[in-house]
Each structure stands twice: as C-alpha cells, then as structure tokens.
Amino acid sequence: xxxxxxxxxxxxxxxxxxxxxxxxxxxxxxxxxxxxxxxxxxxxxxxxxxxxxxxxxxxxxxxxxxxxxxxxxxxxxxxxxxxxxxxxxxxxxxxxxxxxxxxxxxxxxxxxxxxxxxxxxxxxxxxxxxxxxxxxxxxxxxxxxxxxxxxxxxxxxxxxxxxxxxxxxxxxxxxxxxxxxxxxxxxxxxxxxxxxxxxxxxxxxxxxxxxxxxxxxxxxxxxxxxxxxxxxxxxxxxxxxxxxxxxxxxxxxxxxxxxxxxxxxxxxxxxxxxxxxxxxxxxxxxxxxxxxxxxxxxxxxxxxxxxxxxxxxxxxxxxxxxxxxxxxxxxxxxxxxxxxxxxxxxxxxxxxxxxxxxxxxxxxxxxxxxxxxxxxxxxxxxxxxxxxxxxxxxxxxxxxxxxxxxxxxxxxxxxxxxxxxxxxxxxxxxxxxxxxxxxxxxxxxxxxxxxxxxxxxxxxxxxxxxxxxxx
Amino acid sequence: xxxxxxxxxxxxxxxxxxxxxxxxxxxxxxxxxxxxxxxxxxxxxxxxxxxxxxxxxxxxxxxxxxxxxxxxxxxxxxxxxxxxxxxxxxxxxxxxxxxxxxxxxxxxxxxxxxxxxxxxxxxxxxxxxxxxxxxxxxxxxxxxxxxxxxxxxxxxxxxxxxxxxxxxxxxxxxxxxxxxxxxxxxxxxxxxxxxxxxxxxxxxxxxxxxxxxxxxxxxxxxxxxxx
Numbered sequence: 001x002x003x004x005x006x007x008x009x010x011x012x013x014x015x016x017x018x019x020x021x022x023x024x025x026x027x028x029x030x031x032x033x034x035x036x037x038x039x040x041x042x043x044x045x046x047x048x049x050x051x052x053x054x055x056x057x058x059x060x061x062x063x064x065x066x067x068x069x070x071x072x073x074x075x076x077x078x079x080x081x082x083x084x085x086x087x088x089x090x091x092x093x094x095x096x097x098x099x100x101x102x103x104x105x106x107x108x109x110x111x112x113x114x115x116x117x118x119x120x121x122x123x124x125x126x127x128x129x130x131x132x133x134x135x136x137x138x139x140x141x142x143x144x145x146x147x148x149x150x151x152x153x154x155x156x157x158x159x160x161x162x163x164x165x166x167x168x169x170x171x172x173x174x175x176x177x178x179x180x181x182x183x184x185x186x187x188x189x190x191x192x193x194x195x196x197x198x199x200x201x202x203x204x205x206x207x208x209x210x211x212x213x214x215x216x217x218x219x220x221x222x223x224x225x226x227x228x229x230x231x232x233x234x235x236x237x238x239x240x241x242x243x244x245x246x247x248x249x250x251x252x253x254x255x256x257x258x259x260x261x262x263x264x265x266x267x268x269x270x271x272x273x274x275x276x277x278x279x280x281x282x283x284x285x286x287x288x289x290x291x292x293x294x295x296x297x298x299x300x301x302x303x304x305x306x307x308x309x310x311x312x313x314x315x316x317x318x319x320x321x322x323x324x325x326x327x328x329x330x331x332x333x334x335x336x337x338x339x340x341x342x343x344x345x346x347x348x349x350x351x352x353x354x355x356x357x358x359x360x361x362x363x364x365x366x367x368x369x370x371x372x373x374x375x376x377x378x379x380x381x382x383x384x385x386x387x388x389x390x391x392x393x394x395x396x397x398x399x400x401x402x403x404x405x406x407x408x409x410x411x412x413x414x415x416x417x418x419x420x421x422x423x424x425x426x427x428x429x430x431x432x433x434x435x436x437x438x439x440x441x442x443x444x445x446x447x448x449x450x451x452x453x454x455x456x457x458x459x460x461x462x463x464x465x466x467x468x469x470x471x
Numbered sequence: 472x473x474x475x476x477x478x479x480x481x482x483x484x485x486x487x488x489x490x491x492x493x494x495x496x497x498x499x500x501x502x503x504x505x506x507x508x509x510x511x512x513x514x515x516x517x518x519x520x521x522x523x524x525x526x527x528x529x530x531x532x533x534x535x536x537x538x539x540x541x542x543x544x545x546x547x548x549x550x551x552x553x554x555x556x557x558x559x560x561x562x563x564x565x566x567x568x569x570x571x572x573x574x575x576x577x578x579x580x581x582x583x584x585x586x587x588x589x590x591x592x593x594x595x596x597x598x599x600x601x602x603x604x605x606x607x608x609x610x611x612x613x614x615x616x617x618x619x620x621x622x623x624x625x626x627x628x629x630x631x632x633x634x635x636x637x638x639x640x641x642x643x644x645x646x647x648x649x650x651x652x653x654x655x656x657x658x659x660x661x662x663x664x665x666x667x668x669x670x671x672x673x674x675x676x677x678x679x680x681x682x683x684x685x686x687x688x689x690x691x692x693x694x695x696x697x698x
Contacts, residue, residue, distance in 0.1 A: 288575075291573075295573055296657060299571075299657065327652065330626060331652055331654075331658070331662055331666075332662055334662070334665040334666055334668075334669050335660060335661070335662045335665045337665075338665050357653075357654075358654065358655055358656060361654050361656065362654070362656040365654075365656065365658050369658070369660050
C-alpha cells in the first residue's frame with residue numbers, strides 16, 4: 001500500500017518534469033509521422049496489389065480474345081475449359097448473348113448486370129468442404145463479336161491476406177515506436193530529474209548556511225553542467241561579497257565604536273568626578289560633539305550604501321559641472337584662506353552633466369575639504385599652500401580634478417583608500433570620518449563616472465570623471 | 472505660536488512638547504496620522520511638525536491630504552530616511568521644510584519659527600531691509616551702514632539678505648547653506664562660520680553695536696541690540 005502510494009507520488013513527480021512533458025510531445029509528433037509514413041506505404045502497396053490483379057485479368061482477357069479471333073467461339077471454349085481446371089485458376093465464364101453458359105467454372109451468377117461490359121468487384125461463394133464460403137473477386141466482362149460474353153475474374157483472397165500482413169506490420173510498428181518513445185522519455189526524464197534533484201539538494205545545503213558547497217559539474221558540458229557552472233560562479237561571487245561585507249562591518253564596528261566609547265567615557269567621567277555645573281556642561285557638550293560625529297559617519301555610510309545599491313536617483317537634472325565646482329570652491333574659499341591655503345578654480349562652462357547637484361556638490365566638498373586639510377599640514381616652506389580645482393572636458397568626458405601639494409598618498413595605497421573606512425594609519429589621528437573619498441567614489445559610480453587618484457608631484461590629485469550629458 | 476506635532480514615538484513627542492513649551496509656544500501632540508490629519512485640518516496651527524513614518528496614515532499622505540483640502544499651514548517633515556531623494560519626495564508632497572533625524576532641537580526650533588513667520592507675512596516683497604543703521608536695498612543691491620557704502624561679494628550680499636529677512640530670528644548654519652548656497656549636505660567643516668565672520672568683518676567692524684550675533688549651539692541672528 002505504502003509502496004503503491006510512493007510509486008504514485010514518484011510517477012506524479014515524473015509526469016511533472018519538463019523532460020517528461022517534452023518526451024510526450026516528441027512521442028506525439030513521432031507517432032503522427034510514423035503513422036503517416038506507414039499509412040502511405042501500406043496504401044501504395046495495397047493499390048499496387050489491386051493493380052496487379054486487374055492487370056492479370058486484362059492480360060487473360062486479351063489472350064482469350066486472341067484465341068476467339070483466330071479460332072472462333074469453339075477455340076475459346078476449349079481454352080477456357082482447359083484453363084479453368086488448372087489449380088489456383090482465375091474465374092471464367094462464356095455465355096451467349098442470351099446468357100446461356102457455354103463454358104467456365106462459375107456455376108451461377110445472380111445478376112444479369114454482370115454480363116454487361118465493365119469491371120466489377122463482387123462477392124461469390126466457393127463450395128469448400130461441402131459448404132459455400134464467401135470470397136471476394138475482381139471481375140471483368142467483355143462483349144465479343146456475335147454477342148458472346150466473356151467474363152474473367154480473379155479471387156482476391158490472396159491479395160487480402162497480403163494486405164492484412166501489411167496493415168498488421170504497420171500497426172505493430174506504430175506500437176513499437178510508441179513503446180520506445182515512452183521508455184526513452186521516462187529514461188531521459190529520470191536522468192535529468194536525478195541531476196536536478198541532486199542540484200536542489202546541494203543548493204538546500206548551501207542555503208542552510210554552508211556557503212562553501214558547490215554543485216557537481218559532470219564535465220559533459222551540457223546545459224545542466226553550464227547551469228551548475230553559472231550557479232557555482234554566482235556562489236563564488238556571493239562568497240566574495242559576504243567576505244567584503246564582513247570586512248566592512250568590522251570596520252564599521254571599529255569606526256562607530258571608537259567614538260561611542262569616547263562618548264560613553266566622557267559621560268561616565270562627568271558622573272564620577274564632576275561636581276560643578278560647569279563640569280557637567282562641558283561633559284555634555286563633549287558628548288553632543290561625539291554624537292554629531294557619529295551621525296556624520298552614519299549619514300556618510302547610508303549615502304554610500306545608497307550609491308552602491310544603484311538605481312535611479314530622484315532629482316537628476318542637467319547641471320553645469322563647472323558651475324557646481326565653482327560654487328563649491330566659492331563655499332570653501334574663505335575657509336581655505338583662513339587655513340592659509342590658496343584655493344584656485346580654473347575652468348569654463350558649461351560642462352553639462354546629468355546629475356544630482358546635491359551629490360556632486362557633496363563629493364566635491366569632500367574632496368576639497370580633504371585637499372585643504374592635508375595641504376595645511378605640510379610646512380609652508382614647500383609649495384604646500386595651493387589647492388587647485390580644474391573643470392574641463394577631456395576626451396568627451398567631464399573631468400573635475402582637485403589637486404593639492406600635501407603629503408599625497410603612496411601609489412600602492414591609492415586604490416585602497418577609495419574603499420569604505422580605509423584611512424591610512426598616519427591619518428587616523430586627523431579629524432574626519434575616513435569616508436570622504438569613498439563617498440566621492442560612490443557618488444561617481446552613481447553617476448556612471450569614476451574617481452581616480454593620481455600623483456600631483458608632489459601631492460595628490462583626485463579626478464572625478466563624469467559622462468557628458470546629451471544637450 | 473501654536474504648533475501641532477504628529478509623532479508616534481512617545482518619548483520623542485514628549486521631548487518636543489516640553490522643549491517647544493519652554494521656548495514659549497503652545498503645543499498639541501498627536502500620535503498617529505489620522506488624528507493628526509483631523510487636528511491639522513481645523514487649520515488653527517501656525518506650524519505642523521510631522522514625522523515621516525507614523526501609524527494609520529503616513530506623513531506624506533497626511534501632507535498631501537491637507538494640501539488637497541487647501542490647508543496651507545506651513546509643514547515641516549521629520550524623517551529618519553535622510554537620503555537625497557527622500558527630501559525631494561517630502562517637498563514634492565507639499566511640505567515646506569525637511570529635517571532628517573537625528574536633529575538638534577535648536578535646529579528644529581529655528582526652522583519652525585521661520586516657517587511660522589512666513590505664514591503670517593511676506594517680507595520678501597519688501598525692497599529695503601533695515602536693521603538698526605544698516606540698510607540693504609534689494610533692487611539696487613546696495614548695502615549701507617550709517618550712510619557709508621559697504622562693498623559685498625554677491626554671495627555675501629545673499630547671506631546678509633537672508634539674515635535680514637529673518638531679523639531677530641535664529642538661522643542655523645544648515646539653513647544658511649540651504650538658502651544661500653542651495654546645498655543640503657553637511658559640509659563637515661565650519662565653512663559657513665568663516666563666511667559669516669567675513670561678512671561680520673565688513674558689517675560690524677568699526678561700529679560700537681554689532682548687528683550679527685552668534686547664538687551658541689544654534690547659529691546666527693541679526694538684530695539691533697542697541698535698541
């Protein structure tokens with residue numbers, strides 16, 4: 001009983017597979033074609049057999065007519081008597097115009113109509129073992145000169161047997177084709193089903209948390225193999241992303257926990273030793289400062305996440321990159337001056353880009369802010385005091401470059417600093433979330449552009465490249 | 472002034488309630504969108520502060536509904552979704568100002584007070600702004616103090632114009648960045664302070680009564696303290 005149910009379930013699963021459904025379709029098409037071909041062949045074979053019979057009858061009549069023509073009715077009668085006693089012979093009958101039998105092996109005919117000229121297919125009875133048996137025959141009647149009727153027929157039993165053989169052969173062939181197709185379909189379906197089941201099993205294990213699992217590749221390079229390879233590549237990519245995410249969350253933990261610890265410490269210290277309102281006030285102010293710092297880090301992180309998630313931004317317009325750059329330069333100019341830095345802007349618009357003015361402005365603000373901060377740290381004896389912002393069109397793309405003459409970034413570290421949270425160890429002590437560069441890079445990506453860092457000899461040049469908008 | 476706060480977080484609304492009352496305002500609090508909508512539709516408030524995500528009717532729908540009903544009370548939207556496009560959505564729905572969470576109360580208060588005053592008068596139609604002996608002509612773009620011309624850069628002029636339009640009111644650094652430069656991001660550094668101190672050097676230097684005042688922990692204000 002249980003086995004039966006299992007079998008039914010297994011069968012049900014089999015019927016639901018694509019492979020099985022495909023096999024069924026092929027089976028139907030196959031059967032129809034086989035049927036058509038076999039039908040055509042048998043039809044032609046049967047027609048050929050029929051034709052042969054009528055040719056035989058016609059030839060016999062021709063021979064007899066020749067005899068009649070050369071020797072008259074007597075010779076014809078003699079011929080017929082001789083022929084009609086040979087075994088397996090044709091049917092013969094010669095009558096007068098009035099219908100009296102002169103010779104032949106037909107004892108009686110029911111219909112006078114048969115004595116008109118023409119070809120007929122008819123049933124007749126043969127006395128075998130004392131009882132009459134119906135037989136089919138093809139009969140041709142000719143009217144000879146003098147009104148004599150010559151009737152020659154041929155029994156069709158033989159042909160019918162042959163035709164039966166052909167039909168049966170055709171029937172069996174179709175059955176065989178059907179059986180083979182069903183077996184083939186089931187076999188293919190089961191094979192595919194087996195492999196798919198195996199793949200499903202593996203993916204379940206992977207979903208359960210074992211990301212190191214991989215699908216089996218059989219090496220046949222069939223479609224299932226290719227699927228397995230693609231899925232494996234996808235798993236590989238997911239694994240990389242997970243590793244990246246883990247690294248990032250470690251960094252987030254570090255960069256958020258450090259200010260959180262400071263915040264907590266200052267609050268705790270105020271509680272422990274503070275005894276004047278001024279102490280408390282100072283501690284609270286410090287706490288607020290740290291909280292604001294945390295919010296900044298948080299906002300930057302959200303922004304990067306938003307940029308990395310991609311998708312369309314609301315509020316995208318055609319903006320003039322040169323105008324945005326000069327605006328931001330103008331915003332930072334007094335700040336730079338106060339820091340003893342000369343902030344220069346070079347460039348002439350319009351440089352149309354399809355962008356969010358807000359985001360591009362923020363990216364530029366980050367880059368300019370960085371440039372000013374790092375420049376002001378180098379001693380003024382060198383050329384440390386200039387930050388130049390250049391907006392220009394290069395090779396059909398808009399380039400916004402911010403160059404400083406600060407300490408720069410060693411070649412080996414340049415790609416790394418664009419990643420989230422990476423701050424070179426030397427800069428850990430400086431203010432800033434460490435997200436400025438990665439935020440600018442994320443903004444560039446969001447606008448289908450790039451951010452690259454170059455040696456400004458000396459110093460660092462950050463170049464934001466953006467696609468030129470179609471005006 | 473009378474303020475309606477629609478915020479579902481009890482501690483946040485209690486904090487706002489207390490803080491606004493201490494600043495001398497009358498406050499009503501609603502903890503969900505539908506009630507808030509009903510109260511706001513009465514139209515007796517000077518400013519409505521709405522959280523973006525509230526139960527029963529979200530903040531954007533509430534604002535949209537009020538605007539459909541021709542309720543033009545100034546609305547400030549508070550949102551935990553501090554993204555660029557979120558702000559655009561809020562303003563598009565009909566809000567007048569937008570403040571991402573977490574915010575500082577001084578920032579919120581400054582914005583609410585400016586919104587409320589905008590609801591009453593339209594000083595932006597005046598041609599000449601005056602604070603004490605300082606005079607700014609918006610048509611000729613001349614700035615004079617005690618009959619002396621003061622030469623300002625275009626941006627400095629706009630900065631002063633904005634401060635004077637809100638004479639006696641506190642404007643925060645972010646409000647200045649938004650209204651004078653049209654940027655809404657946090658510039659990380661005290662760029663605005665440097666601009667204001669430059670302006671201050673041109674306006675107040677050599678005069679006994681300074682007009683531009685720093686409000687600690689909040690921002691700036693322009694007023695005639697001599698009177």
